[in-house]
Amino acid sequence: MTTMTRNSFKREIPVFPAKARWIWLPEQEFPNAQATPVSYYTDHHGFAFGSAVFRQKVTLPERLDDCRLLVTGDSKYRLFVNGEIVCDGPPEIGGDWNNQEVPDWFFYESYKVAAPFRSGVNEVVAEVMLQGDSQCDYSTGHGGFRLALLEGDRLLLGTDENWECRFDTGRRPERIYFPEREPVTWTRAQCLAAAVSQRWKLRYYPLPPLAVQEVFPDQLNIRFGGERISGTEDFLGRRGPLVLRHGSPVTFALHFPTEVAGCAEFEMESAPGARLTVRYQEVEGFPHEYDEYCTNGGRVKFRFHSVEAVLWLEVSVVFASFGYEGYDDVRLYKLSMMSQGFPLGEAAPFHSADSSFSAIRKCCENTLRMCMQRLHWDSPVHKEGLGCLADYRINALQSYYLFGESRLMRLDLIRIALLLCQKQHLLFHTTYNALFPVMICEYILYSGDHTILEEPEIPQAVALVFAGLHQLEDGDGMLTRADNYMFLDWRAIGDCNYHHPDRSNGAASLTAFFALGLQAGVRLAEWQGTQDRAEQLRRAYNRIQENFHRHYFDAGRRRYRNGPDTDNAIPQTGILAILAGLAPQEIAAEIIDDLCDKTLQRQVQPYFCHYLFDALAAVDAYDRRGSEVLHLWDELVAEHPESLKECWDCGDYSHSWSGTPAIQFGKRILGVIPEAPGFAACRIAPKPCGLPHAAGSVPTPHGEIGIEWTRTAECFQIRIQHPRAVKIHFCPPDGYPLENCILKEKSD
Missing domain, CATH: 2.60.120.260 (Galactose-binding domain-like)
Structure with a gap:
């Protein structure tokens, strides 16, 4: 598979001749x-x-x-x-x-x-x-x-x-x-x-083929039957077969240099009836799936069909029941993983005085590589559909900041639009629907590709989303009439599971998600030159903004309630209220520390921390609190350096929706934020988060923006190198007036 290259056909779409039939x-x-x-x-x-x-x-x-x-x-x-x-x-x-x-x-x-x-x-x-x-x-x-x-x-x-x-x-x-x-x-x-x-x-x-690379094991641990296993060093060095002498079953575990998403492939020689079983493991000893092959005898090479996440393969061999001259023993010539993923180059560089940030970023990068396939996956274990689109929003933002890659998200947005049109906007997760316009807006900002708005399904799907969510409003614009309020976060309190909260525990968050969607819709309408539509969406947002705080803020406890007819108030609701601009600025500044403290207590899962980081930035608290939230990922990386866990204390691994730190290092630590499509205008607003220095680059459609900054108590010095097509607007970090900053800017 690695020898073939998909044609780009940028100007011509190839068509099947009529003579090539189904x-x-x-x-x-x-x-x-x-x-x-x-x-x-x-x-x-x-x-x-x-x-x-x-x-x-x-x-x-x-x-x-x-x-x-x-x-x-x-x-x-x-x-x-x-x-x-x-x-x-x-x-x-x-x-x-x-x-x-x-x-x-x-x-x-x-x-x-x-x-x-x-x-x-x-x-x-x-x-x-x-x-x-x-x-x-x-x-x-x-x-x-x-x-x-x-x-x-x-x-x-x-x-x-x-x-x-x-x-x-x-x-x-x-x-x-x-x-x-x-x-x-x-x-x-x-x-x-x-x-x-x-x-x-x-x-x-229209996308390129997946990059496929054969990855070989670097370690073999024997479980059962070790006295009948020989040739381990030759097998690992690819100089000869692993010889398994006939008898009772043998079991061993193969470790790979890094965790990959791919198909297992083997070549072996045996008598008819021998069986080889592979159990796919991200953590040694804990399989999530298996495959088994029963041989016809002789030498055979075979690749299993299913793509799985693998750091360890546990292998069991059951020998043929009857002796066949020359084939009683099993010779395993190879057992490898055919790693696959969307073709990506090297990630943009980033380093800082905190080495743990580099380890976190590398873990995010490897997880993203596993999840970027012919579409974005939540993980190569679950392989969920694109209807879970909030997962893929975080995947896409990582791919923008790490690789400058937007092609896969473009096609995913079209696929999501087709799905929304077919389902008449009724996807499984109602909150995710509201984020669809946000994802389109972000795609255009990072790619500069306005032509996606010319794809007929895109504006049709956006209109369906807004029309469907408007139907859920009460008289004050609060979304209290939904069939479901999924998804909020992986958290359960008492009888309420916030994966699928009821009206009283989900209405406020769904309304806030809708407000975020409306803000993005205004921007899309303005880019399209449809001012009447922009004003219509702005009025809908303003109505929510006028009423949300009155409906849901608990003045006595200084927090936002989850919905009507309840006193429950989880931090996710307050985070969304701040992020969507629904909390008055003085209230937002007052409650952000409490929300951050609850996050540090693991009341907010890695996925939802993405919204917390943006809320911190919205109230100028990122520089003060961002680092300690980022360091929550230290435990995840220490537990499993190869890929990200789904939640702090549960779930499996290789979940890229937990990868928001990869976004934060480019967007906040380096401070690179597009303000116009395709980085035609870009704000550079570093948040040092206590670091004395950081450096790296962020890819754009025009080339990389390079950032290097150092700071002392008195002075902030920054070097910015950027393409000429990118107009830079520098915003000094907190605590450094412009006169205390030394800016060296170079365009090329």
């Missing part, structure tokens, strides 16, 4: 292998489990420069060329929690033709699974495969009835793989009728 297993021979479950949440009872396998040969010209491949499949496919995996897919449509609707869109991809393709005869084999394996996998409800291999405009190979096919039932629902024994029977594929083919409303996937 094909599938012939219905007459395989009547029970036609329908597929629409989603992970569909009742899978009655659906066939297995894979349709298609094959064809093609003769390619001597030069492959002008050749390209278009491909897609339903539900999931892997494409092999001359025996090697070259790509898989399709890119995920997005999806939402418990969504079972047939998607209105489906992706296909385009690749440049390169090795293992070669001039002359090539065998192309596609393995198309009838069922996905994660929450973000969706199907149209019918299996299908489509491929076109083109030289310029000339079709060299297209899917049609001349392809051979078979139904492979070796992959079982319980994640056990039984490869079919040779010889297998092949038959002719069936071209699908137009009525079936119209299920797939194809959209081109």
